[in-house]
Amino acid sequence: MSDGPIVIIGAGVGGLVSAALLAAAGCDVLVVEAGSAPGGKLRAVDVGGVAIDGGPTVFTMPDIFEGIFNACGATMADHLTLRPANRLARHAWGTARLDLFADPAASEEAIGDFAGAKEARGYRIFRAEAKRLFDALDRPFLRGVKTDPITLGWRMGIKGFPDYLNLRAYTSMWRALGAYFGDPRLRQLFGRYATYCGSSPFACPATLMLISHVEANGVWLIEGGMHRLARALESLGRSVGARFRYHARVREIVVKRGQVAAIILSTGERLEARAVVCNADPAALGAGAFGQAARVATPRISPRRRSLSAMVWTAQAEATGFPLVRHSVFFSNDYAAEFAALAAGRLAQAPSVYLCAQDRDDDGARRGDGRERVQIIVNAPATGDGAPPTPAEIDLCTQRMLDSVSRAGLSLDLGASAVLTTPNDFEALFPSTGGALYGPASHGWAASFRRQGSRTAILGLYCAGGSTHPGAGVPMAALSGQLAVECLLRDRASMSRSRRTVMPGGTSTQPARTVVTG
Incomplete structure (x- = not known):
């Protein structure tokens, strides 16, 4: 076994959680990240000098994160300001609208007013x-x-x-x-x-x-945006001793006698590694993105098993004609046709659209005047390793999105500085995925059991992130980091004759209080 640190490849949520918990357990931890900031898919996009959430926008299951902060001798309140949302989302079908609420009785009443008492009873049973x-x-x-x-x-x-x-x-x-x-x-x-x-x-x-x-069961709003969570987790890791290197892309995972020995960066620099937690999509391992020796770590994932990708617009927009709240959804008229097109590798002609109005509260109240920060998502097939869309195709997709929201009365001016992220862009950010944002799709009864677990076929190499067990989403990615740590520490203890007990949370180091910026 190498005498180097435990290396975390990737500063996504799973990697950040793994780093903090391992450092809190007394391990020497080094995080290497190809990008310039933590977060992975939990990222901010710069649009005209303004940071806009370009990844997940819904924060749930805060108990998972509170447990992580507690294990490192801190609380979430030391790093983040949260506020529960009363309204979960506004949904629109043309001019018809339905809001769901954190209070289930309010949701049931709204459904009854929208579709009748029978549907309200159905909701209660559902x-x-x-x-x-x-x-x-x-x-x-x-x-x-x-x-x-x-x-x-x-x-x-x-x-x-x-x-x-x-x-x-x-x-x-x-x-x-x-x-x-x-x-x-x-x-x-x-x-x-x-x-x-x-x-x-x-x-x-x-x-x-x-x-x-x-x-x-509850949605919370994070002051400053979801990307602040990544900064908070990085700060938490630093407070218990984890080290971070950015602009450090890993070219190869070195394997000796079936066990991890080192990593090699794209610059040729070699870093010895006692163990490695890979916070990349497991598809990248199986495809050889980290060298031939590491390919055996995980099975290769067929493109047919990929989850959805997306067309994502981040913009400072002018929005009029529809009462937006923080989370608004505009549904297509034909859901079956929409998903049939996606399954066939095409964008839907009349897509459903999700819009996160990041300057609005859940009741629709706005901060500031003029243009507002928005993220707009349309589901797309994960074909980002193929030919990129042409300018004409991008214009058509944008127009279809605008047409979909206009049926509900929303008029959007995205402005000249809007940024569109396509499946090809996501493939560039997360190689070997085709731009799939959630790992393999959860299709069929066995899909969840086929998902990559924490351990791999190579000793000392572990996986974490939303593409691994237990599944996609920010809370699940955090759980994957916890599970990778649990497996790694258990394996180290079983291989050590001294069997010194180390568990996350075994430190009295006080967390650094920090002001998180975009």
């Missing part, structure tokens, strides 16, 4: 089922190391056996939603949660209805 699925899988699956169907049943135990037999894995989400909602608009709304992990509601299992419970 909400209970989504909660049941989440509660059944939270500890044994989401917060546990990667498992298989048989071991999952063992983890759930006798009390959980009825839930194990009814995980809804063999029914598609879309079909299951039909049992709760007769109104196709509501089926469309709750089917959209499949896209939170880059999947189609027509192909993913109904188990993923649990995602709606995560959001219904």
Whole structure:
């Protein structure tokens, strides 16, 4: 085993969490990141000198992060200012609108006013089922190391056996939603949660209805934007001794006798490594992006298994004609046609559109006047390793997006400084993915079990990030970092004759208080 530090490749959420927890456990930790700032997909885009969230915009499950900060002798409040959102999102179908709220009774009332008492009752039953699925899988699956169907049943135990037999894995989400909602608009709304992990509601299992419970259980707004979370996690890691190197792209993971020995940067510099946590998409390992020796670490992922990518506009926009709130969704008239086009590798002709108005609160109140910071997302196929879109294709896609929101009365002027990130751009940022933003798609009953776990086929090499177990999304990426640390420390202890016990949180080092900037 090398005498070097534990090297974290990539400063995404999974890597940042791994670095902080390992450093808190007394390990020598070095993070190497190809970019200029922490965050990975949790990034800010500079638009005319203004930082706009260009990645995830919804913050849920804060208990996971509070536990991470606590393990490092800090609290989230030392680094971040959070505020719970009362309104989760505004949804539009042409001129029809429906808001969902943090208060389930308010959501139920809104659904009743929107679609009738029968649909409100269906929502109540659906909400209970989504909660049941989440509660059944939270500890044994989401917060546990990667498992298989048989071991999952063992983890759930006798009390959980009825839930194990009814995980809804063999029914598609879309079909299951039909049992709760007769109104196709509501089926469309709750089917959209499949896209939170880059999947189609027509192909993913109904188990993923649990995602709606995560959001219904609370959404928080982070003062200054979601990208501040990455800065806070970096500051947390530094406070317990982790070191960071930016503009340091890894060219190769050196393997000797089946075990990690070092990394080599693109400059040719060699850094010895006691162990490595790779916070890149596992597809990059299997494709040889980190050298031939490391290819055996993970299976190669077929492009057919990729999750969705996206066309993402970040802009200082002028928005009129529609009462935007922080999170607004504009649905297409034909959801089946939209996902059929994506499955065929094409952009939808009439896409659904998500818009995050980052200068607005959840009630729609605005900060400042004039133009406002927006991020706009349209789902796209993960074909970013193919030919880039032509200027004419980009213009057409932009016009289709504008047409979709205009049906609800929203008029958008994106301005001359708007930035469009395409699947090809995401492929450049996250190589060997085709621009897929969520790892492999969660299609079919076995997809979640096929996801890459913390351990790889190479000793001392671990994976973390939203493309690994337990799944996509900021909280899941954080859990993946925790699980990678758990596996790494357990493996080190089993290989050490001294068997010194080291666990995250075993430090009294006080966190550095910091003002986070974009």
